[in-house]
Amino acid sequence: MRPRYTSTGDKDTRSGFGAGLVEAAEKDPRIVALSADLMSSVKMDAFAKKYPHRFFQCGVAEANMIGVAAGLATVGFIPFVGTFANFATGRVYDQIRQSVCYSGKNVKIAASHAGLTLGEDGATHQMLEDIGLMRGLPGMTVLSPCDYNQTRLATLAAAQWDGPVYLRFGRPPVPNFTPAEDPSFQIGKIQVLLDGKDGVIFATGHMVWHALQASYALEEKGLSIAVINVHTLKPLDKEGIAAWLERSPIIVTAEEHQIHNGLGDAISHVATEYCPRCIHRIAVQDTFGESGKPDELLEKYGLNTRHIIAAIEKVLHTLK
Amino acid sequence: MDIPTLEKIAAQVRRDAVRMIYQVQSGHPGGALGAADLFVALYFAHMRHTPDPFSPTGDGEDVFILSNGHICASWYAVLARSGYFPIQELSTFRKINSRLQGHPATKEHLPGVRIATGSLGQGLSVAIGIALGKKLKGDPHRVYVMIGDGEANEGQIWEAALFAAHHKVDNLIAILDRNYKQIDGDTREVLSTDPMEDKWRAFGWEVLSLHDPHHFPTILQTLEEARQRSGAGKPLIIIAYTTMGKGVDFMENDYRWHGKAPGPQEFERAIAQLPETLQDF
Numbered sequence: 087m088r089p090r091y092t093s094t095g096d097k098d099t100r101s102g103f104g105a106g107l108v109e110a111a112e113k114d115p116r117i118v119a120l121s122a123d124l125m126s127s128v129k130m131d132a133f134a135k136k137y138p139h140r141f142f143q144c145g146v147a148e149a150n151m152i153g154v155a156a157g158l159a160t161v162g163f164i165p166f167v168g169t170f171a172n173f174a175t176g177r178v179y180d181q182i183r184q185s186v187c188y189s190g191k192n193v194k195i196a197a198s199h200a201g202l203t204l205g206e207d208g209a210t211h212q213m214l215e216d217i218g219l220m221r222g223l224p225g226m227t228v229l230s231p232c233d234y235n236q237t238r239l240a241t242l243a244a245a246q247w248d249g250p251v252y253l254r255f256g257r258p259p260v261p262n263f264t265p266a267e268d269p270s271f272q273i274g275k276i277q278v279l280l281d282g283k284d285g286v287i288f289a290t291g292h293m294v295w296h297a298l299q300a301s302y303a304l305e306e307k308g309l310s311i312a313v314i315n316v317h318t319l320k321p322l323d324k325e326g327i328a329a330w331l332e333r334s335p336i337i338v339t340a341e342e343h344q345i346h347n348g349l350g351d352a353i354s355h356v357a358t359e360y361c362p363r364c365i366h367r368i369a370v371q372d373t374f375g376e377s378g379k380p381d382e383l384l385e386k387y388g389l390n391t392r393h394i395i396a397a398i399e400k401v402l403h404t405l406k
Numbered sequence: 407m408d409i410p411t412l413e414k415i416a417a418q419v420r421r422d423a424v425r426m427i428y429q430v431q432s433g434h435p436g437g438a439l440g441a442a443d444l445f446v447a448l449y450f451a452h453m454r455h456t457p458d459p460f461s462p463t464g465d466g467e468d469v470f471i472l473s474n475g476h477i478c479a480s481w482y483a484v485l486a487r488s489g490y491f492p493i494q495e496l497s498t499f500r501k502i503n504s505r506l507q508g509h510p511a512t513k514e515h516l517p518g519v520r521i522a523t524g525s526l527g528q529g530l531s532v533a534i535g536i537a538l539g540k541k542l543k544g545d546p547h548r549v550y551v552m553i554g555d556g557e558a559n560e561g562q563i564w565e566a567a568l569f570a571a572h573h574k575v576d577n578l579i580a581i582l583d584r585n586y587k588q589i590d591g592d593t594r595e596v597l598s599t600d601p602m603e604d605k606w607r608a609f610g611w612e613v614l615s616l617h618d619p620h621h622f623p624t625i626l627q628t629l630e631e632a633r634q635r636s637g638a639g640k641p642l643i644i645i646a647y648t649t650m651g652k653g654v655d656f657m658e659n660d661y662r663w664h665g666k667a668p669g670p671q672e673f674e675r676a677i678a679q680l681p682e683t684l685q686d687f
Contacts, residue, residue: 118542142538142573150565152529157535160520161464161543165535180525181562184534189512189522 087281088305091298093261097234100198100255103365104129106241107166107196111137117245120155120167122148124130127199127257128168134215148173152181152193159191164245167193171254172198186250187223194244195220199257201342202370202387212375218347218395220252221320227273227320230254230341230349232294234262239271247273252368254291256342258283258380261295270304274318282288282312285336285398288327290316290349293340293389295366300325311398322352327399336401340394342384345369355398366397407451412622415487416446416682420653421680422483422687425587426499428673432508435502437477440585440648441552445484447625448550450462452633457489468547469536471521473529474554474583475509476665482506485518487662487684496687507607527560529553530580534570534641536577536685548636552581556588558599564609570641579632580643585650602644612642620647654679 087341111117111133118140119133125143134141144151161309167174174197175182181388186193191278207279214220220228231240234395237255244251270277275403279294280301291299294315294355301311316323331337331353351365370387407462419442427433449455453468472481479499486493490494491505498504505516509524520536523529533551540547554564570578582602590596599605606613612635616628628644638644650664654676668676 139542144569145572146564147565149527149532149562150569153528153531153562153566154535154569155539156521156528157532157537158539160463160532161465161538161539163539163542181528181531184522184525185528191521213480 089280091263091279093263095262096259097262098257098259099231099234099237100257102231102234102237103196103198103241103253103255104132105309106238108136109238110242110245111140111401113243114164116162118158118163118165120151120165121146122146122151122169122173124169127170128166128196136226148178149181152178155193156185156189156191159193161338165193165194168196170211171197171216172211174377175213175216175219175252183223187225190249192249194251195252196253199293200254201256201368202375202383202389203256203258203342205258205380206377208377209226209374214342214344214370215347216254217319217341217349218233221347221352225250226320227251228254229273229317230290230319231317232291232315233260233264233266235264235266236271239268240317243271243273247308258290260292260317261327263295271317274321274323275332277315277317278312278322279315280311280313282310284309284311285338286312286330286334286336287340287394288316288349288353289340290319292342296389296391296394297340299391300398303391303395304398309398317347319349319352322356324356327353327356331357331363332361335405336398336399337363338368338394339365339398340368340389342377342389343364343369363375366401368394368397412450414451416443417673418684419446419480419483419487421677421682422496423479424654424668424673424676424680425494425612425686426479426483427608427667429497430500431667432669433479434476434665435479435654435668436587436657436661437474437554437583438467438480439652439654440650441583442480442652443620443622443625444552444581444646445481447629449488451552452629454547457517460490462520463514464520464536465543465545466547467615469520469549471523471529471533471536471549471551472510472568473523473533473551474526474557475523475529476555478510479561487557490518491516493687498523505618517571526557529563531564532567533578533580534575537575538573540577548577548579548633550579550581555568555582555584555586555593555598558602559597567606567609567611570655574638575641576637578641579636582643582645583648584645585648587650587659587664588676589661589664591661606643610640612640614644616644616646618644619648619653622673639661
């Protein structure tokens with residue numbers, strides 16, 4: 087099964103979150119939202135306008151925001167807190183750890199502007215360690231959808247999921263290629279986007295589109311490379327992943343995250359448990375980013391279609 | 407409940423806390439003894455609450471959050487003796503497989519605990535969230551939260567202070583356990599938070615002073631005044647000038663008893679000052 091995915095136009099994933107939040111709130115009166123002075127950037131303004139009494143502006147005070155959300159969850163509400171990925175994780179790690187995860191609170195952490203593609207604001211804001219931080223917390227579910235439509239669906243799924251969720255998305259408009267309604271999107275299950283017998287690319291977030299383009303390009307060179315969308319980093323679909331590890335001669339992971347503690351490490355962990363394999367990891371190589379346009383940054387730090395193709399060709403050469 | 411009965415319970419709660427800490431040779435006696443009278447006043451006289459069956463959401467009742475979770479020995483004793491869980495369970499404090507964790511936790515489902523606390527500065531924000539939730543649900547009950555003196559060093563406390571005033575969280579009554587002690591010494595020497603009352607006023611809070619938080623008539627009068635004055639658009643805080651280690655002479659006002667268990671001889675001296683007024687666990 088190798089469908090030809092096409093984009094219906096570039097759209098930012100954060101807007102998918104904004105749309106999903108309003109929809110979820112329409113269905114469930116328990117949903118409330120909190121923002122730390124980034125309401126518009128994180129696309130929570132439509133919710134705030136429609137449900138002013140269910141929206142709490144917290145100002146630039148993220149630690150308090152997490153605590154207030156935990157309190158609202160204690161009483162039975164379903165709070166979505168929204169801010170940039172670095173303020174949503176590293177800045178409030180201890181608050182998430184104690185008041186949310188250890189306390190078992192049904193809080194949803196919506197993290198926008200994740201990764202290098204935040205762009206010109208530079209390394210202070212380019213969060214590349216968040217997946218690792220959140221994966222490590224007992225009880226946390228970690229979602230990293232790949233486009234606008236999937237971010238909307240992930241938001242709706244997070245609202246229905248019982249327990250803490252970290253929902254990661256980004257800033258720039260990117261190709262929107264998954265269906266608006268997609269029964270194959272389920273928390274905790276990998277999505278096989280393209281079948282392939284010569285190798286497999288496990289990708290997450292913005293890198294899924296790049297993985298698809300790499301697979302199509304390699305197809306023209308006679309290679310059949312599968313593309314798996316790992317939109318749920320935790321709980322990880324270990325059996326689903328292990329099956330692809332066993333059958334694929336070439337294994338590549340691709341993520342807009344540090345090489346440590348992200349998708350590549352998660353897949354490697356499965357490999358060590360089920361079938362030890364050599365895995366090539368495309369990620370930021372233990373360094374900070376810098377200012378620049380999203381495409382320039384992805385090129386410079388090795389995170390685009392060209393680099394995925396190069397990685398696969400290199401592994402292929404080694405195998406020969 | 408009459409004053410002599412409250413005093414009798416408070417005496418036993420102090421004894422419980424010291425015995426619990428001594429038996430496991432770990433815990434925080436100083437703050438637990440200092441806040442014991444406040445806990446007893448809240449749970450046995452002031453708050454409108456239902457110990458059994460315990461409701462984790464606290465709908466339709468007053469809710470209390472202990473933000474300075476380390477002083478939980480006497481809080482656990484008050485929870486047990488007011489009917490949240492069996493008194494005998496106090497003997498499991500800080501031991502393996504216990505619901506009475508070293509710092510309060512919800513994972514083991516101990517009735518009375520609604521949020522994990524211990525890492526400081528977080529409980530005030532949580533209490534504010536519960537108070538907002540009660541407003542959304544139209545529940546007129548109050549949310550009480552205790553914060554420690556050293557805990558007021560945490561930036562999150564002041565984030566929460568700003569937020570509560572801005573959002574007019576007036577169904578919240580905070581109590582600051584102002585004993586002027588923290589782990590490394592006197593709060594005025596470690597990191598001064600003076601003038602404490604002026605700070606809260608400047609942040610937009612209603613402030614009440616409780617100068618004798620070990621005298622039940624005064625405690626109850628102040629709590630009642632707090633309840634009367636709440637609901638008027640401002641969050642309220644009671645600055646309670648407690649005596650750390652209250653009830654055990656050699657622990658009183660000595661910061662070294664923040665987080666240390668008494669040895670055998672110290673325990674004998676302490677327990678001699680803490681009569682068994684109700685049955686020991």
